[in-house]
Amino acid sequence: MSGKRVWRSLEEYQRSDAFGEMLKAEFPSIFDLWTVDRRQLLEVMGASLALAGMTGCKPVRSDDAVPFVNRPEGFIEGRTGHYATAVLFEGYAQPVLATTSGGRPIKLEGNRDHPSFGGGSTPFMQAAILDLYDPDRSQAPLFNGKPASWADFDGQMARWRDSWAATKGAGLRLLLGPTTSPTMLRQIAELRTMLPLAQVHLFDPFGGFDRVTPSGLRPIIQDADVIVSLDDDLLGPGPMQATNARAWGDRHGDIPLRERMRLLVAETTPTQTGSKADRRLGVAPTRLPSLAQAIATGVGVSSDGVRLTQKELAWTKEAARALIQARGRSLFVVGRFAPPQLHSLAIEINRALGNLGRTCKLATPVGLTSQSTEPFLDLVRDIGQRRVSTLFVLGANPLYQAPGNLDFAKLYATVPVTVHAGLHVDETGFQSKWHLPLPHALEDWSDARSPDATATIMQPVVRPIYDSRSAHEIIASLTSDQPASSKDAVRQTWAAKLPDDASWNGVLKSGFVPEEPQPAPTEPPITNTAIDVPRVGDGDFEILFRPDPTIHDGSFANNGWLQELPKPLFKTTWENVVALSPADARARGITSGDLVAVEANGRRLTGPAWVLPGQPRRVVTLFLGYGRSHAGRIGNGLGYDAFAMRDALRPWNATGKISKTGARTTLATTQEHHMLDAEGEGVVRTVTPQHPSALREGDANQDSFYPPWPGDKPAWGMVIDLDRCIGCNACAVACQAENNVPVVGKDQVARGREMAWLRVDRYFAGDPEEPETYFQPVPCMHCEQAPCEMGCPVHATVHSPEGLNLMVYNRCIGTRTCSSYCPYKVRRFNWFDYTTDAPSPTEAQRNPDVTVRGRGVMEKCTYCIQRIEAATVQADIENRPIVDGEVMTACQQACPAKAITFGNLADGGSAVRKQRSSERNYALLAEQGTRPRTTYLARLEVEPGDGE
């Protein structure tokens, strides 16, 4: 009998192999049960049939991957697995542990064993998982914009290979984005030997386009007692954010005063680093050379005098004194956007102070540099001279990111054959002859180094969702008709170091390659040419170009979590702003939200003004990464494009004019400008060594008519150390990833409907030109006397015996009384159905242990109750109490500075109990008598000499 296969019962139907396979993949834990229980089978059937539409892109874990070594004992296979790998930031490895559930990666955590990261993460690391499931990712090769197959491309490649073999690669150019992959570096070296006339260019939007001398100085900030930073945003977004924040956290909080790190910052635009500095100075970029010179003079490296203002003089004097006093334990760093001469000077100063080799060292760059490749400007020149016949662009987007004055798009169109490989059909991919989809970092084999040069083998934690091919295979196919698979390529690179399966598997388990011999550092060439300080005319502004705080270079533009993440200092979302100082704004009648026109380098752009306290006068900061046209559904058409205004030879600064256009726009901010006045009194508190108690009058009175909660259960509580918090937002993104918090879009944020369960509040105090800046993460306080619980008419928010303020979504009817009564306004409401229409496959990221909330219900921070319950179940199975530190909330786990402590307050020995007994401990709005379970440790303000 032929024709359709008929079935008489569901039982018979599900015996089909394909269906069983799918079932096994989707529900591995249930698979073993289904023949037993008919009722359960039917449930599974229903769910699986609904999922059948997704079989085409079903994520399946690669069989070659090796689980993380420290798997808890007795762990049930098939539930969640943890795999050590890395995601990339500016080409650098950011080591992560990927948690997979049912074969799908759902969450990334920092790798606790990694020598430099130590488990910390950044918002970018946390958000990388969402990029994996980005529905706008490129899904198949394109030829002239039309779908093509890899076979088509391979056929084309075979013909190219023959011609290159004859011409030794003449006319072939590779343009690579920043990479630290040892395998990629090896493959490039091999390519150069096989095709000596082919050239490799680096396209690093933040590294300079001409031949640039890399700084060569690698700070070891955890060993520094005093850090003087000249416009170096150590704690801000960057490949070293997590490691720097870790060092920061270790040297702050409840530690002896003499171990405390002192930070002095002079910066050209307010950053997180400046916000946390003990002494901050805001200066125009043209003043940086003078400041550096003054410090050099102060520490005796130079004898040149410079003219400084009173404030500059005071700051440089104090900085020089601090550097000298902590000789050998101090550190002088210069920001990546400063002229190379200052980097040379920094090496001199640290050498003179005896810091070299102790708080910093000379090191060869770990990745591709403009030294080891040809600079981008050479490519531009050669295209102009028609010397480029084939251009491969791998993991870069020059058509969007190239400086506007090069007019690269026009040049690109003149290249006969252009091949772009990337995650998205971006601006470059859209204009290329061929576009090839690359896999996400979690989908294929590769390797990379973190900024401290530790290498991580990146193992796939899921089979590629789309029809992509690794960059390693593409490079290999340039010279070989049988290119090695990405896994083989990586293994070949590490053949000497990891010769056998045991060592290989060991490295995969731990997530990093231990104890590699480092190449001997070479003294970087000294740049001592005179610094060209541009003249800034009257009425002109100095213009800075800086990466956007959450979208960075634009490569995160299609990531909804990062778009909706409030920028740490502005609290704006979904677009970039033009930052200017309060004094300039007042003088020109500009308020935040006014559209201003900025003219520089012969170009003009329009963006919303943002009056930024602490911004130096006559300095305007523009943020890169927005204004994209081919980012995807989320990232397209937001903000202005500042890349187009840049000049290739001076990519970080310009001089120009700003003017009011008269139009206004509504900025989607999550917090207004609020200076801490009487109303904000006591919200963020600071203490000094002389007055170490954070308690205020009225805090102590905690009388209540109600009896205390019974004490025989764990009492979960959280303490957040404001001295350690750097406001990086890693906690907020981690919370979003862990708890299936939806992205609601710009319009909803502008209406005040953002859904973040954990927000990081930012306050300013003092003079708006030189403010104190404070960060304060605010999750649910889990009040012991919770006003919200009293208001709900249907028992939808209730108190658990363990002191959690629970939210029962199923029971909620949406009266919103709880939120009206909440003094902290931490509750979030589903004004619409925010979840059902999420494009596939983003729902694959959702945490199966957390309910996805529907329309009309309230939600809020749960202290990650799913993690508490998982630990409780595990402890019950093992018949033991939960150990301190066993339950980590997502925010706590993500925090690189260890500012968040969570645990059982009823346990006398717990870390959280110890923190709570600190003198710096205080409760937010204690006078309201809500008895919050979340408390804060006041920020400590130490002046020199306090410790003695």
Added chain:
Amino acid sequence: MASRTPALPLNQSLRDITTDVARVPLHMPARVPWLIALILSLALLALFLASITYLFARGVGIWGLNIPVNWAFAIHLYVWWLGLGHAGTLISAMLLLMGQDWRNSLNRFAEAMTVCAVICAGMEPIIHLGRPWFLYWMFPYPATMAVWPQFRSPLEWDVWAVLTYLIVSILFWYIGLVPDLATVRDRARKRGWQVFFGIFALGWRGSARHWAVWNKTYRTIAAIAVPLVVSVHSEVSLLFAAGQIPGWHSTIFPPYFVLGAAFSGFAMVAMIAIVMRHTFALGEIVTERHLDVLAKVLLAMGLMTAYGYFFEVFDAYYSGETHEIATVHDRFFGEYAWSYWGAVVCNFIPLQGLWFDRVRRSPVLLFLISTSAVVGMWLERYMILVTSLYKDFLPSSFGHYTPSFWDWSTYIGMLGLFMTPFLLFVRFLPSISIFEDKEVLAREKEEAAHG
């Protein structure tokens, strides 16, 4: 107890009163204006239905709500509508028990207005819910999971308060209506009217026994209804006062809300009385003296409400609480100062005209002053909600609130839900109490005869 001046002109017969009132349902005098009003009301009702259909389809996000201002129009109008309704009960029940005869010309339509307003008020918390289809969870029904409502919540008290109030209002209104329904039944010529009124007159024959039972029942329900006014609106105020939000958390709230409610309610009654008097030419029954008395009550209620305003401010400063003081400042000078000063001006400035006899007896002026009070109380409820919520404790969570198109369309449409049943009442039922007015007239005539 006789009034100094008679409430009704003595130059009319008892029959005149019956004719004057009973002709309205049987031979509609102002057919065209009534029809125009009904069409307008039905249009508004259609707008309301369209608005809530969209609301139920999309969610409460169509309104301008957000965090922190997650209560606005629905809750503020709930309080406003309920306040309007209270005057009906006060006029009918309290003045009945106090033997104030002048109320007899006003009580019937005031009660009808109460019923309509309470229906509107009751709609608001339902449409306000995020998931209105689970409304029944607020009731203690025998759920399989044995989950009960949370009786500590002021919202739960709301459910009971409003339901009780609605039932008692309808009962009181209907029982008072029975003798007059019988009158109209007896005067009806057409068979249809006879049956219609006959059914609802419950076989009333006017026997002494009927009257004795009726009197006892009517007065008992009146005695139940009067404290309800106080308890229901006190309870409504606890919806706010039970929260810790500055501007809400105050013990003055219950009396403040009750007085404000009575104030707006009497203003509403005055407006309706003047309109009906004019439209149906009932000048002999709703007299200038009635307007005068209404105006005096309005003035008294307004002044007591003003005391509430004063004391609220005093309270904030006296407490010395930073947040309370900040909220008062925000009301005076903040983003929504217009709602505060609008309420103060609309409620209390025109009101002062009522000190003068001529103003009190002028229908036009009294109508304008009453309208101003109703608008003023609308603004006050808005002000109490929004100015308290938009800035509470933490500066980081301060926000704004702007009503959306759907906020307004739901509100304006709801006026149709209020007016449509009221217009039907005016058209089809005796809108002024015939027998009670006759009672007054008879007694007054007797007193006049005795000199």
